[in-house]
Amino acid sequence: MRRWNGWGDDQFTLDLPDGGIAFLEARIGSATPLPDATLETVCQQVPASRLELTEPVRGIVSTDAEVRVRHARGQSLPDWLAMRSGDMGPFPDGVALPEDAGQIRTLLDYAREHSVTLIPYGGGTSVAGHINPLEHSGPVLTVSLARMNRLIDLDQESQVATFGAGTPGPLVEAQLRARGYTLGHFPQSFELSTIGGWVASRSSGQQSLRYGRIEQLFAGGTIETLQGTLTIPTVPASSAGPDVREMILGSEGRLGILTDVKVRVSPLPEREQFHVAFFPDWQSAREACRMLVQKRIQLSMLRLSNAVETETQLALAGHPALIGMLERYLRLRGTADGKCMMTFGVTGSVAQCKAALRQARRLCKEFGGIQLGTRMGDKWAEKRFTMPYLREALWQKGYAVDTLETATDWSNVDSLMAKIETNLREGLDDPNQPTHVFTHLSHVYGEGCSIYTTYVFPVADSYAGTLRRWQTLKHSTSELIVANGGTISHQHGVGKDHAPYLPREKGPLGMAAIEALQQRFDPDGLLNPGTLVE
Numbered sequence: 001m002r003r004w005n006g007w008g009d010d011q012f013t014l015d016l017p018d019g020g021i022a023f024l025e026a027r028i029g030s031a032t033p034l035p036d037a038t039l040e041t042v043c044q045q046v047p048a049s050r051l052e053l054t055e056p057v058r059g060i061v062s063t064d065a066e067v068r069v070r071h072a073r074g075q076s077l078p079d080w081l082a083m084r085s086g087d088m089g090p091f092p093d094g095v096a097l098p099e100d101a102g103q104i105r106t107l108l109d110y111a112r113e114h115s116v117t118l119i120p121y122g123g124g125t126s127v128a129g130h131i132n133p134l135e136h137s138g139p140v141l142t143v144s145l146a147r148m149n150r151l152i153d154l155d156q157e158s159q160v161a162t163f164g165a166g167t168p169g170p171l172v173e174a175q176l177r178a179r180g181y182t183l184g185h186f187p188q189s190f191e192l193s194t195i196g197g198w199v200a201s202r203s204s205g206q207q208s209l210r211y212g213r214i215e216q217l218f219a220g221g222t223i224e225t226l227q228g229t230l231t232i233p234t235v236p237a238s239s240a241g242p243d244v245r246e247m248i249l250g251s252e253g254r255l256g257i258l259t260d261v262k263v264r265v266s267p268l269p270e271r272e273q274f275h276v277a278f279f280p281d282w283q284s285a286r287e288a289c290r291m292l293v294q295k296r297i298q299l300s301m302l303r304l305s306n307a308v309e310t311e312t313q314l315a316l317a318g319h320p321a322l323i324g325m326l327e328r329y330l331r332l333r334g335t336a337d338g339k340c341m342m343t344f345g346v347t348g349s350v351a352q353c354k355a356a357l358r359q360a361r362r363l364c365k366e367f368g369g370i371q372l373g374t375r376m377g378d379k380w381a382e383k384r385f386t387m388p389y390l391r392e393a394l395w396q397k398g399y400a401v402d403t404l405e406t407a408t409d410w411s412n413v414d415s416l417m418a419k420i421e422t423n424l425r426e427g428l429d430d431p432n433q434p435t436h437v438f439t440h441l442s443h444v445y446g447e448g449c450s451i452y453t454t455y456v457f458p459v460a461d462s463y464a465g466t467l468r469r470w471q472t473l474k475h476s477t478s479e480l481i482v483a484n485g486g487t488i489s490h491q492h493g494v495g496k497d498h499a500p501y502l503p504r505e506k507g508p509l510g511m512a513a514i515e516a517l518q519q520r521f522d523p524d525g526l527l528n529p530g531t532l533v534e
């Protein structure tokens with residue numbers, strides 16, 4: 001069963017390897033875990049539902065306390081602290097589980113007639129407060145798309161698939177793979193996030209270099225809105241004015257509820273391999289990375305860890321004997337302290353993979369890269385969707401983990417990364433509150449790349465103190481990002497946590513246009529208020 005207060009399946013745990021805690025203690029000191037609230041105590045706090053349910057809505061809505069608890073928060077660090085402390089904040093008054101677009105229309109009509117707030121809910125994997133009910137609002141009904149989870153149609157000639165908007169990653173791929181296709185969209189939250197959520201929050205998958213972000217994959221679909229049904233037909237490309245698809249991408253549940261999503265799929269590749277190379281320092285690694293993408297070498301993913309992330313990953317990889325051998329080999333080849341690890345993928349026909357690998361190897365060599373073959377790359381692929389479970393293991397030892405991400409042009413990457421890391425390291429302004437900070441570049445483009453920074457810190461002696469540490473770091477770093485040429489989010493979206501920083505990025509006219517669009521679809525502000533636009 002899904003964990004009610006953390007990530008993933010409660011039957012699965014990922015332990016920290018031997019030496020993992022010693023590594024963290026050496027950097028940020030020891031930590032004392034905070035006590036976890038139980039599901040039972042949290043359920044006892046759930047107030048009576050304020051919904052006046054009438055038929056046919058009554059049949060679609062649950063007001064059960066546990067169901068409401070399980071849909072109250074996402075996966076951000078404040079969400080995590082709320083669930084762990086039991087101080088959950090507001091709960092939805094009910095959770096609707098519609099089975100089709102007709103039932104969603106019924107819910108929209110009910111919301112308008114009874115002034116009920118609706119929060120569309122995909123997999124609830126938001127890390128920016130997208131799906132949390134606001135304090136002091138009227139009745140709130142969360143609309144889970146979980147029952148709309150099927151492949152509805154596959155046009156094999158055009159390679160366009162239609163899915164129910166609530167289909168989660170594993171079901172998207174399983175249903176396509178059974179027919180010889182893949183969507184190729186693999187966010188790290190793949191296990192739980194949904195195709196509708198990906199569109200609504202402009203998600204990016206780990207192999208976006210080959211398959212594109214969700215913006216390139218989203219071909220059209222249907223959105224039920226308070227003003228009627230919006231149908232976006234599929235066409236391969238169009239010069240017919242502004243693109244309605246773009247309006248829905250990143251709309252974060254503010255304009256309507258996606259019911260079916262049409263996506264561009266690809267035949268399953270003949271071959272897929274992930275390789276690892278080590279570079280002697282950041283400058284050579286980053287230049288190799290930029291050249292690989294700007295020379296358009298046909299890789300399917302490219303991820304570059306900076307020196308601290310490389311050191312951390314090797315320390316937390318387990319298998320100390322093997323890692324020791326690797327370190328000795330790299331040192332013999334002149335790559336020791338300050339080394340940076342690059343992971344890259346080749347995907348396609350055997351001939352395409354061979355050609356891309358040959359070109360990538362030649363280029364990496366020019367920048368001093370040492371190639372290690374596929375063994376470490378295979379490990380990365382094997383663990384790529386289970387890494388979020390480490391958060392639980394760290395929490396049990398008293399460490400909180402969060403990530404911050406942005407994207408910027410290549411000419412600004414080093415400067416912005418250094419500023420973000422310095423601010424997270426020094427932002428608490430107290431030597432007794434250290435943070436361990438490391439970064440990778442995960443999504444690369446000709447113009448620039450995303451910067452994805454992880455920070456780990458010991459929890460304070462109370463939940464409130466821990467939340468304050470997070471607020472201080474999150475606020476000052478978000479300010480810094482938008483003031484220094486980064487986007488407030490490359491892939492996690494805006495939600496409520498990033499909404500205060502959006503006006504800086506979009507400007508007054510841009511914000512006015514976004515607000516006017518939201519008003520046009522939802523003049524009474526019934527759909528997911530506070531998300532995207534404050």
Ligand SMILES: Cc1cc2nc3c(=O)[nH]c(=O)nc-3n(C[C@H](O)[C@H](O)[C@H](O)COP(=O)(O)OP(=O)(O)OC[C@H]3O[C@@H](n4cnc5c(N)ncnc54)[C@H](O)[C@@H]3O)c2cc1C
Nearest residue numbers: 122123124125126187188189194196197203204252253258
């Ligand atoms: C461990 C972890 C790893 C992550 N890794 C990545 C990553 O690699 N790449 C990435 O892009 N993101 C990542 N995320 C963030 C998150 O998974 C994405 O934002 C994802 O797209 C959210 O999908 P969801 O189905 O869970 O949506 P939810 O969290 O349920 O909702 C997100 C937003 O979309 C709206 N929404 C959802 N479904 C619909 C619908 N049918 N119609 C209208 N609006 C809807 C909601 O109202 C909300 O505003 C990660 C999150 C976690 C916790």
